[in-house]
Amino acid sequence: AQSVSQHNHHVILSEAASLELGCNYSYGGxxxxxxxxxxxxxxxxxxxxYFSGDPLVKGxxxxxxxxxxxxxxxxxxxxxxxxxxxxxxxxxxxSGGYNKLIFGAGTRLAVHP
Amino acid sequence: xxGVTQTPKFxxxxxxxxxxxxxxxxxxxxxxxxxRQDPGMGLRLIHYSVGEGTTAKxxxxxxxxxxRLKKQNFLLGLxxxxxxQTSVYFCASSDPPGQETQYFGPGTRxxxx
Numbered sequence: 001a002q003s004v005s006q007h008n009h010h011v012i013l014s015e016a017a018s019l020e021l022g023c024n025y026s027y028g029g030x031x032x033x034x035x036x037x038x039x040x041x042x043x044x045x046x047x048x049x050y051f052s053g054d055p056l057v058k059g060x061x062x063x064x065x066x067x068x069x070x071x072x073x074x075x076x077x078x079x080x081x082x083x084x085x086x087x088x089x090x091x092x093x094x095s096g097g098y099n100k101l102i103f104g105a106g107t108r109l110a111v112h113p
Numbered sequence: 114x115x116g117v118t119q120t121p122k123f124x125x126x127x128x129x130x131x132x133x134x135x136x137x138x139x140x141x142x143x144x145x146x147x148x149r150q151d152p153g154m155g156l157r158l159i160h161y162s163v164g165e166g167t168t169a170k171x172x173x174x175x176x177x178x179x180x181r182l183k184k185q186n187f188l189l190g191l192x193x194x195x196x197x198q199t200s201v202y203f204c205a206s207s208d209p210p211g212q213e214t215q216y217f218g219p220g221t222r223x224x225x226x
Contacts, residue, residue, distance in 0.1 A: 004155075006155075009153065034214070036217075042219070043203065043218060043219040043220055044156075044203065044205075044217040045217075046214050046216075049214060090155055090156065092156075100146075100158060100171065101146075101156075101158070101215060103148075103155035103156040103157070104155050105153055105154055105155045106153075106155050
């Protein structure tokens with residue numbers, strides 16, 4: 001079955017630390033990949049997405065993600081986090097029609113000043 | 114341009130009661146979705162619609178019904194609420210043909226006692 005796995009459920013960092021959140025997917029064919037963010041009390045917002053082309057994707061607020069096909073991975077990175085990055089981050093994927101997204105369980109990030 | 118809106122924002126039900134959650138989008142999107150978000154499980158697709166008058170089952174459809182009588186609205190119904198349906202419900206919309214971003218509403222928090 002198609003699935004998306006996020007390895008870290010909770011991450012705690014200090015401001016200016018580097019961030020990498022892992023995401024692996026189990027789709028066998030062409031796959032579209034997304035990272036969404038949910039700030040406290042808010043709805044999901046798109047951070048970045050990968051459909052094709054350059055495997056290094058840049059998103060909003062200084063985030064980037066790298067698609068590594070051989071590893072079925074789409075890890076999210078940010079070189080220096082800020083307190084305002086405190087949020088829950090979701091990796092998602094869909095393959096085929098109707099845009100049906102499969103989400104990972106999410107990673108809660110807490111950034112301390 | 115309000116995007117995707119959901120009503121109500123919060124609701125408390127007793128076991129066995131019924132209710133309808135309303136989702137509205139003003140982006141003229143063809144596809145609409147209902148998800149539920151539970152701690153540690155990410156978002157799971159309940160039902161979706163690929164156009165006015167159409168609906169289809171997602172990953173966790175049991176106990177829910179949906180209707181898409183107008184293109185801009187997607188209703189989620191609980192005929193007989195159960196405590197297991199305590200969750201946060203998110204609506205989303207997108208355009209075909211299959212590579213488009215989903216836009217999410219602010220969510221409805223439902224507590225079933």
